Amino acid sequence: DSSADTIVGIDINGEKEAIARQMGCNEFINPKSLDQPLEEVLRAKGIEYAFDCVGNEDVLNTALKSLTPWGSLTVIGLGKRGNKVETSVAELLEGRQVAGGYFGNMKPREANQRLVDMMCAGNLKIDSMITHRMRLEDIGRAFDVLKAGETIRTTITCRAAVLWKEGSPLTVETITVDPPKKGEVRVRMVAAGVCATDAHFVWGWPTDLALDFEGLPVVLGHEGAGVVESVGAGVTAVSAGDKVVLMWMPECGVCDLCRNPKTNFCSVGNFYTTLYHDNRETRMKVNGKPLLSLAGTSTFSEYAVVRQSQVAKVNPSADLKTGCIIGCAVGTGYGSATNIARV
Known part of the structure; x- marks a missing residue:
């Protein structure tokens, strides 16, 4: 259960849509089917919480660009060595947050x-x-x-x-x-x-x-x-x-x-x-x-x-x-x- 008004699932495998909706997603987006950048579509929705599950550098930065000024990005997936999240001091001062943790920081x-x-x-x-x-x-x-x-x-x-x-x-x-x-x-x-x-x-x-x-x-x-x-x-x-x-x-x-x-x-x-x-x-x-x-x-x-x-x-x-x-x-x-x- 979640207090979120809308949960958006994103995957390039369209066959996962049924599972995503079963798990609680209200919407599902396959980036391959879009005719505009994914971050523009998401930014219009006002993403407050984004979760990267694969550790892909492009996915990480797309998620970060999609956030509201007060939104947060939580990194879950382990990506390739040297992957970086690109942000600025100004974006952080607006209130954006980037966090992560092994096993969700749980004992x-x-x-x-x-x-x-x-x-x-x-x-x-x-x-x-x-x-x-x-x-x-x-x-x-x-x-x-x-x-x-x-x-x-x-x-x-x-x-x-x-x-x-x-x-x-x-x-x-x-x-x-x-x-x-x-x-x-x-x-x-x-x-x-x-x-x-x-x-x-x-x-x-x-x-x-x-x-x-x-x-x-x-x-x-x-x-x-x-x-x-x-x-x-x-x-x-x-x-x-x-x-x-x-x-x-x-x-x-x-x-x-x-x-x-x-x-x-x-x-x-x-x-x-x-x-x-x-x-x-x-x-x-x-x-x-x-x-x-x-x-x-x-x-x-x-x-x-x-x-x-x-x-x-x-x-x-x-x-x-x-x-x-x-x-x-x-x-x-x-x-x-x-x-x-x-x-």
Whole structure:
């Protein structure tokens, strides 16, 4: 629900109009069908809140130009490295605002739990956001669709989609996943979402997430949900059998950052520092070679070992095949609207 009088959805894929209207849009615009610049059409409507979901520089600046003098632009999508928003001091003095935040600036554990509860109660309808369901071996086709706009205490052998080199397709490989160590959880993945952030590495598009894989293969995926298979020593947040949503942003709950209500970062780490576990160890191997874990989550694997600070125990009645996208797509969009733009 929103207090906005009119919600305008914009996409170059006209087939998304039905979904946009189902999600609450009153109007839908396909820029390809316009005979005048998009910002002129939008400026005439008086856009007070704009959200960029793709990180495209042209889209960002079109959104900014479309705002009323008191309007705000919220950046959600991660674009290519070096993308810039063009504005002036005068425009800012008029009252325009530009803001952004990872995962909507929300504390990830509480937010994931709350959003899953909302989904289970029927107050967060995200079924229509699941456009395709594919098996792991079809992971390559999933990125094509995205680009087109469309046992306990033992080592487990399973399958994972492995990126051997940036800019190359994923290949489904047989890998081994070690038991969880102290403070860690091993999760059997039920479902994972394909996010554009993962796609950047497959397509070889440089972003401001300049990660160094050091020539090692990596399992991508930071948006997923599953069931706890086993836990390591000292784990108290979850138990075997619990349903969980994985959190690409850790939340230990005790560090100074976690206690600070002004940020949702955590001293445990981030995209840059969670490729490895402690002491630069990995919990996965392929052909005996260390296998890195994007964001410490590796949701494109049938099993993954993650930190206790990167799982949120959720409602046991949750449909994880739908709820898997709460960990990034839904949470980021919801938080950006309610927590950053405050609409």
